[in-house]
Amino acid sequence: MQEDSVFKREYVFMDADVSTKEECLAFIAERAVELGISSSVQGTVDGFMLRENEGSTGFNDGFAIPHTRCDDVLKPSVIVVRTKNGIDWPSMDGKPIVVIFALLVPKQVEGTVHLTLISSLARKLVSAEFQKTLLSSHDPDEIFDIINQAFQN
């Protein structure tokens, strides 16, 4: 993918040692600032929480898709975290959350290309096969490849 791509190998984090939703969102926000995706840890956490408070983004089978569209985010990006242990995060089937897809989008986006990429990943997420492969993999390179492919089609 291109230099300005929404998803890169360095956006995948394995075995994150977080035990709550709040810790996990803070972890993601910190990484986002380090990676130059966001300008503010607190602003990004607040952005995620604003959405979580409307309704949890915990999906089923261990997946969550926290997302925010806020001023602090500098470029549309997807950060993927696999937690060391499943975390308590309200989900549709009550299962603990293991794999987190964080979608970060600036308030103002030029064009719709990046947004369409992100929506293509959201579509892919409902595929049982995609979920299964991701959950069974502990290899960050493989996880990157699987997700990166989801963006291609």
Added chain:
Amino acid sequence: MAKKKLVALCACTMGLAHTFMAAQSMEEAAKELGYDVKIETQGADGIQNELTPRDIAEADIIIQAVAITPENNERFDDYDVYEISLQDAIKNAKGSIKEIEEMIASEQ
């Protein structure tokens, strides 16, 4: 016999994730149940795959899975629109469509 047609509109509050997850689930479920299907999304990337007046007029089933009031909602004024939650659309699309089929059958 021509295939039955199902159209749906999905839109969540932020238009980043659930709109598209719902659209995908509904599309797969409707196809599995033998429908011709067209699903409009109103998300952060604008209106995609927009339902035309003709799509709506031809549809046997019209579904909305929305958390906001969709744009151009007056298109649907003269039709029966079945509303389901985004959560049901994502998690139980097939079951939701079947329930609607039963409702329609019992009205006839």
